[in-house]
């Protein structure tokens with residue numbers, strides 16, 4: 001049975017079969033029309049179908065200048081949200097391309113679990129547009145790292161894929177190896193705000209060989225989804241401890257109301 005043989009393969013052979021499968025998928029892609037990652041309808045070209053595209057919720061001003069949380073009404077220029085004043089994060093500013101909803105969740109999941117790496121350039125363009133002010137002042141991008149065990153299981157880091165797309169779009173280089181996830185944190189799903197902060201406590205570290213890429217530099221963290229902000233806050237703390245000049249955050253999708261919505 002080929003399927004059971006596949007499971008028994010040693011890692012190197014498994015990698016080879018994965019590569020073969022990827023090559024076959026490219027061949028199949030030429031024959032079959034691509035599917036909309038949200039509704040699975042065939043689409044022309046790549047990305048979302050027109051119906052799902054029209055439902056996508058891009059985040060535009062007015063929003064909190066610090067956290068990037070959209071305001072329901074415009075309170076005037078430079079006004080911060082209650083969250084930013086009551087519980088200021090370690091990072092300086094955060095921006096996100098879209099609200100986290102059914103459509104953006106489908107895009108994130110297709111990239112993360114469905115091997116739709118072809119979506120990264122499109123998502124990267126939207127992130128670059130949302131973060132153009134941050135990118136104009138940035139020295140380097142830092143993707144939120146996965147623990148090596150999860151990276152091994154998933155074969156790629158979706159945040160690194162998005163960072164590569166943002167780098168191609170903006171010309172801001174990636175500070176590779178600047179940050180490591182040294183603690184295999186539990187999934188954040190279902191955890192409360194304080195549990196999330198506890199979960200990422202001490203999870204990130206700038207390794208000795210990454211310090212030169214961090215000290216004195218203006219960095220932009222890149223991640224796919226922001227819920228409570230605990231993960232990027234943990235990353236920002238580690239980068240600031242290693243001497244980063246400042247840390248901004250760029251996200252593909254953010255939960256617009258972090259206290260009432262969960263992934």
Ligand SMILES: [Zn+2]
Pocket residue numbers: 036037038039040041048049050051052053
């Ligand atoms: Zn669709």
